[in-house]
Amino acid sequence: xxxxxxxxxxxxxxxxxxxxxxxxxxxxxxxxxxxxxxxxxxxxxxxxxxxxxxxxxxxxxxxxxxxxxxxxxxxxxxxxxxxxxxxxxxxxxxxxxxxxxxxxxxxxxxxxxxxxxxxxxxxxxxxxxxxxxxxxxxxxxxxxxxxxxxxxxxxxxxxxxxxxxxxxxxxx
Amino acid sequence: xxxxxxxxxxxxxxxxxxxxxxxxxxxxxxxxxxxxxxxxxxxxxxxxxxxxxxxxxxxxxxxxxxxxxxxxxxxxxxxxx
Numbered sequence: 676x677x678x679x680x681x682x683x684x685x686x687x688x689x690x691x692x693x694x695x696x697x698x699x700x701x702x703x704x705x706x707x708x709x710x711x712x713x714x715x716x717x718x719x720x721x722x723x724x725x726x727x728x729x730x731x732x733x734x735x736x737x738x739x740x741x742x743x744x745x746x747x748x749x750x751x752x753x754x755x756x757x758x759x760x761x762x763x764x765x766x767x768x769x770x771x772x773x774x775x776x777x778x779x780x781x782x783x784x785x786x787x788x789x790x791x792x793x794x795x796x797x798x799x800x801x802x803x804x805x806x807x808x809x810x811x812x813x814x815x816x817x818x819x820x821x822x823x824x825x826x827x828x829x830x831x832x833x834x835x836x837x838x839x840x841x842x843x844x845x846x847x
Numbered sequence: 848x849x850x851x852x853x854x855x856x857x858x859x860x861x862x863x864x865x866x867x868x869x870x871x872x873x874x875x876x877x878x879x880x881x882x883x884x885x886x887x888x889x890x891x892x893x894x895x896x897x898x899x900x901x902x903x904x905x906x907x908x909x910x911x912x913x914x915x916x917x918x919x920x921x922x923x924x925x926x927x928x
Contacts, residue, residue: 681884688880696871706869710907713871714879721883782864789865808866840852843861 697810
């Protein structure tokens, strides 16, 4: 692989990793699986650098997301997502927090509740939410990634927030 | 908003915390990048690749925010040391 190809790959990775990860997290609802799939997406990009390097930047992103979508479909087919969702919930419950035991226990509980509520969201809403809050995209940018109008994304975001607020109401 | 639902600002705060925990850390992201570009051209030895992935996986596990007790336990496993 030439140095130029590696430079191009590093640029693509730097620009797209966070959003691709947010997309995969939303689609799978599983942090561990999303991380594995990020690696697989970019491994394919690395192997097929000749396919996307000739494309303009906006189409390079489309190329990467096509790979990501296909991998998610494969993951769903293998049913790995459903099996690992519960394990991911359990892992989330032991995420570290640096404060004392009582605060840590409260924060763990809050995060576990939120994580569980997010996982129970319909996949579409979870993906929109993840792209927005994890990927840091605006509604318009989320719409570009998912091929949806920005207004639809805003509505879906409000639906997701409403469901989460209802699920967590009175518990925080 | 119904009386039983979480206020917007509280939800924003929680989602911010959740997003921070959900993102790949810079160290994790770099570990993934390094693992990808380390791939050799076609025909590489499967054992070499398997060994590399084992090392990368161990590094990623350590990089993930595990409780100190869990990190200490991982260090007790000879294969991950």
